[in-house]
Amino acid sequence: MRNRTVIVLGADGYLGWPQAMHLSSQGYRVIAVDNLVRRRWDLECGTSSLIPISTMERRVERWRELGRGDIEWRLVDLTDAEALSDLIASTKPDAVVHFAEQRSAPFSMVDREHAVMTQLNNVAGTLNLLFALHEHAPECHLVKLGTMGEYGTPNIDIEEGFITIEHNGRTDTLPYPKLPGSFYHLSKVHDSHNIHFTCRAWGIAATDLNQGVVYGCTTPETALHPELATRFDYDGIWGTVLNRFIVQSAIGKPLTVYGSGGQTRGFLDIRDTMACVQLSIEHPAQPGEFRVFNQFTEQFSVLQLAELVRDARAAHGGETTIDHTPNPRFEKDTHFYNAKHQLLVDLGLEAHKLRSTLIDSVIATVEEHIDRVDLSQVGVSDVEWTTGRSRAATGKAQVATPAAETVA
Template identity: 45%
Template sequence: MKILIMGVDGYIGFPLALRLLTRGHDVYGIDNFITRKRVQKVGSDSALPISSFAFRNSVIKKKFGKGIGFFYGDATNPKFIYRVINEVRPDAIVHLAEQRSAPYSMIGLKEANETMVKNIVSTLNLIYAVKDITPEAHILKLGTMGEYGTPNIDIPEGFFEIEYHGRKDVLPFPRNASSWYHWTKVHDSNNLMFANKVWGTKVTDVMQGVVYGTRTEEIEKTGLYTRFDIDEVYGTALNRFTAEAIINEPITPYGKGGQTRGFLSLNDSIECLTLALENPPEFGEYRVFNQFDEKYSVNQLAEMVRDLYKEKFGKEPEIVHVDNPRVEKEEHYYNPEHEKLKALGYKRTKDIKSEIYDAIDDLNKFKERLMNLRNVIMPRTYWKKSAYNL
């Protein structure tokens, strides 16, 4: 297959490209390196050093015999997207080219507008380019389990059957996002559902849990890290906890630490996406996958990092709860379904503890780099203080 990855320089986009190349696909990529710039804007950098994309691609060509067909440009520019789709004529497009941080979207009005406009426009550009040029192409959009929020009932995969006033129907499960970023993902889902309804566009909408980890088989073969963020804007809780342990800072769960989410390893995220691409929907089909392996509370993550770090180095990091900068339920019911990928043959490859252990190993090699980033780890972006800062 010819597969186009929008956002190919990112945490998931880069290792996905490597995996697809090793499986014999022709891989093309779009990026304008905006994540690198946004991370610099908040005073941070990838905790694992990453080379320029041109250097990465030269290594890939030597290792695998062919590289990534790369296009530099902005997904919010419709002329650019139309040109790339027309030139490549992809069988599938993976849409990862969006502002991906909830805290960034909550900094203030400028960042909220940027997130809302760019994320929604990039998806609409893709929808129309596929409709007009390659209507048989499969769009795989990476969404988030955060679209659903934390309802007090089980979460289905996209749709559920409901009875109201004696009548039944199958409807999209209600979304209740917790940041401007998460709401853009909801709007993307709605727009893709509508495109499917009107034009029959083939869509896989992936509601992905929190991804963790530093390694895939291809990363180990090439020695090319993917990015790994630990700052309060772009890093996840598990990334932050691992870095805090290594630099001898307290591990800092937000609030009570009872927030529960679905998690899966980087390698398994790539495996799931590859499986979805190699088993595409039919024309006219819109499908939703909840993509995660296990669910954990923030407290459980903190305790795992503490215990694994102690096992490896003999030191026990302190766990210190800090004020929660977000507006969210800190104790709640959480039971999402996740069976559709298993029906396609997905099997977990790595458990969370071994993944944390590997991440500790990898990050410890760059302890000095982490020390230089220690000032951007603690929260500075507070939902209730989001400001007009044009």
């Protein structure tokens, strides 16, 4: 696959930008696509990346200036079917990596508008892509980012996409049941069904990566220059729970754990996301195949994460307390969780471990940018998941809900 064309959709995002650089450094022709909507959502929410991020123009220019190669930057909105179709027709990609979605569960739960926008953006964008591939690049391999949150927390082992069921004396292997916990997670389930259908009906080749929560912000490529940095979100709308805990501990605030903190999820290092996507591209699904990989490397409960952050701080002489607060989310805080994650290991994934140096390195990154922490983003949740309304009325206050962690 080296020297072949890969389109990275959502290339201005936390994962898309480092993935574009990673694939470029591996010799792929990379076309980086985004509509920059995430930067607009930040303005709407009054949120921003702790690490300053450059414009896409500056990023690709810096990449070129460092002699790392060309990343072709295109401003395209996936909900613009014609523009997306033109892009696929004119570039004939060998693979498309699709990160370009609204990916915050709390943002999708603010109110009707945000729920509808999330599902229109995500489901219509993916449908537009499927039609464009069918028409203009039927042999292209689609690598789509889903989420482990599609499965919910069933009281049985979670398989990788499919489960063999015996029913009334007959047996079949069927898609694993999904029980997602937000309109965002539901959009991913709808995507999975649409993709699976087009694999069966049109012969599309697709890999659905049910990804866990990603941590870390440093890859070999982002470390090359500050202008190549990727974003670090720590607020309640966009930030993941680990980032929020690390920022809370850095500013001397208690770590706010919802309920008992038994909510258990799969996690992975950002460098492993890069590797998993590359492995998927290099071992493509066959025409007509809908392949599902559970893309995470370790599972932790929220309380375990809080304790890891507290202990890592203590090792540097800092003291951190852990507070338990009522859970604003619609989720169980005590449950069974055992999700399989073998298929990417079988392809060669060598996982990084959270307990190694990662927490230390993320703590160091936060310390470096501590003067940029917005204290108003480290407060109390305002999104009421069970009513579908946010308590505040407009603007920043409407969605500034920093305590509802995004378990993406």
